[in-house]
Amino acid sequence: MALTAGTRLGPYEILAPIGAGGLGEVYSARDTTLKRDVALKVLPATFPRDPEGMARFQREAEVLASLDHPNIGHIYGIVTRKTRVGWCSRSSKRQRTKEVKTAGPKGVEKNKLAY
Numbered sequence: 001m002a003l004t005a006g007t008r009l010g011p012y013e014i015l016a017p018i019g020a021g022g023l024g025e026v027y028s029a030r031d032t033t034l035k036r037d038v039a040l041k042v043l044p045a046t047f048p049r050d051p052e053g054m055a056r057f058q059r060e061a062e063v064l065a066s067l068d069h070p071n072i073g074h075i076y077g078i079v080t081r082k083t084r085v086g087w088c089s090r091s092s093k094r095q096r097t098k099e100v101k102t103a104g105p106k107g108v109e110k111n112k113l114a115y
Contacts, residue, residue: 003027003042009081012040012088023057028091031076038076042086054085061087 002025007014011033018026018039024047029040047053058078064087065075073089 008032009040009042009079009084009086012038012079014040024086029088031088037091039073039089039091040079040086041089042079042084045083048080048083048085057085064089 002017002020003009003014005014005016009029011031012029013032015028015030015037018028020026024041024043027040027042029038030036031038043053043057047057061075061078064073068074076088076090079086079088
């Protein structure tokens, strides 16, 4: 079930949906405690009842939390509320891939690329 704007999961207030996939839904949210925008990945409501799925989720969160790279999202924490589980990560305000491809490399004209 999709969450609506204004829904609260712990200190996080849902602002808008970003996308959905096989492992859940991603929302733009606001951390009301630290006053920052975040991304919130929320797993399907059936996930907490699946020990194997929860173990996979925990491993993925631990791996992402252990990495420090500008192209990999940083995990701020795991959120558990009643039947909903997810993680909170840095909000990305980056351009969409299509916009980057159209614009080309920054500061370089398309016809002046040297190889």
